[in-house]
Amino acid sequence: MLSLLYRGRLASCNYDCPYCPFAKRKDDRATLKQDAAELARFVDWLRGQPEGRFNLLFTPWGEALTRRHYRDAIITLSHWPQVARVAVQTNLSNSPQWLAAANPDRVSLWCSFHPEETPRAGFLQRVQQLQALGVRHSIGMVGIRRFFGEMAALRQQLPPGTYLWINAYHDEGRRYYSAAELAWLGQIDPWFALNHQAPPSLGAPCVTGERVLSVDGNGDIRRCHFVPAVLGNLYQPALANPLQTRACPNRRCDCYIGHAHRPDLPFQQAFGLGTLGRIPEVFHWQAPADWQPAPPAPPSPSSRVIRLVAY
Numbered sequence: 161m162l163s164l165l166y167r168g169r170l171a172s173c174n175y176d177c178p179y180c181p182f183a184k185r186k187d188d189r190a191t192l193k194q195d196a197a198e199l200a201r202f203v204d205w206l207r208g209q210p211e212g213r214f215n216l217l218f219t220p221w222g223e224a225l226t227r228r229h230y231r232d233a234i235i236t237l238s239h240w241p242q243v244a245r246v247a248v249q250t251n252l253s254n255s256p257q258w259l260a261a262a263n264p265d266r267v268s269l270w271c272s273f274h275p276e277e278t279p280r281a282g283f284l285q286r287v288q289q290l291q292a293l294g295v296r297h298s299i300g301m302v303g304i305r306r307f308f309g310e311m312a313a314l315r316q317q318l319p320p321g322t323y324l325w326i327n328a329y330h331d332e333g334r335r336y337y338s339a340a341e342l343a344w345l346g347q348i349d350p351w352f353a354l355n356h357q358a359p360p361s362l363g364a365p366c367v368t369g370e371r372v373l374s375v376d377g378n379g380d381i382r383r384c385h386f387v388p389a390v391l392g393n394l395y396q397p398a399l400a401n402p403l404q405t406r407a408c409p410n411r412r413c414d415c416y417i418g419h420a421h422r423p424d425l426p427f428q429q430a431f432g433l434g435t436l437g438r439i440p441e442v443f444h445w446q447a448p449a450d451w452q453p454a455p456p457a458p459p460s461p462s463s464r465v466i467r468l469v470a471y
């Protein structure tokens with residue numbers, strides 16, 4: 161099985177999250193047209209491949225599901241025997257009803273909830289639509305402190321079988337979280353500690369470059385989104401570099417989309433075929449006995465001074 165992470169030139173998004181890791185751009189008509197043509201070429205290439213061979217993830221710079229060419233490609237691919245699973249990252253801003261035309265056994269959504277862009281009630285309605293359609297999905301949020309209340313409410317309103325992942329927020333430094341906050345976030349997402357602080361990746365084993373490849377709109381292949389060296393081109397008969405195991409050349413690999421492919425970490429075993437959609441094989445959330453809808457507030461600087469004075 162070969163996993164392909166397709167990231168085309170589409171970069172626009174209908175949301176405007178201030179913490180967005182990608183430079184937000186507008187796609188003009190020509191860019192969208194080219195993106196659609198490149199995606200069609202990728203789909204066409206897959207048509208000629210052996211059956212049961214591919215696990216796919218669309219991982220755009222922006223939002224893909226507001227674009228018809230991505231919705232159509234996902235519906236088509238979900239019916240092909242070449243494709244074991246096709247997943248897509250999305251902000252789930254639009255109704256997922258279009259997925260009624262897809263094969264629910266093969267399609268999955270990696271959804272992000274952005275509470276400053278959309279109300280929780282509407283987001284949950286769209287999640288319910290996904291459930292009614294029988295489409296596998298995971299839901300996630302960025303672990304910013306001002307979102308903790310929304311995170312707790314979302315966790316309690318989602319079905320226990322739905323995994324709510326939390327992406328660690330690193331923009332304000334690695335010491336952003338208190339110990340109590342780390343523990344609380346770990347009660348919501350059992351893999352949060354690894355997202356917050358994955359072990360150093362330099363020299364670590366990683367199946368990208370062998371069983372997982374990143375593909376861009378031109379068909380250029382890289383081992384992952386984070387290592388720029390081009391291994392070859394999907395549309396050329398021979399790869400410049402053969403697919404083989406390679407140790408990671410980067411010091412850190414913080415994103416799930418990267419470190420999920422490290423066999424020394426637990427993701428491949430826990431997520432199996434759902435690894436690309438970030439969906440664990442088995443998941444059941446239960447509020448811990450000491451569950452609080454927010455972590456204890458960190459001590460204020462002034463109370464720290466008082467303690468220092470007192471002792």
Ligand code: SF4
Pocket residue numbers: 173174175176177179180181182221222223251272274
């Ligand atoms: S929804 Fe995602 S891609 Fe769009 S602005 Fe927010 S973080 Fe960026």
Ligand code: SF4
Pocket residue numbers: 361366367368383384385386387407408409410412413417418419421422
């Ligand atoms: S560990 Fe991360 S950065 Fe390193 S090769 Fe794997 S996916 Fe790429």
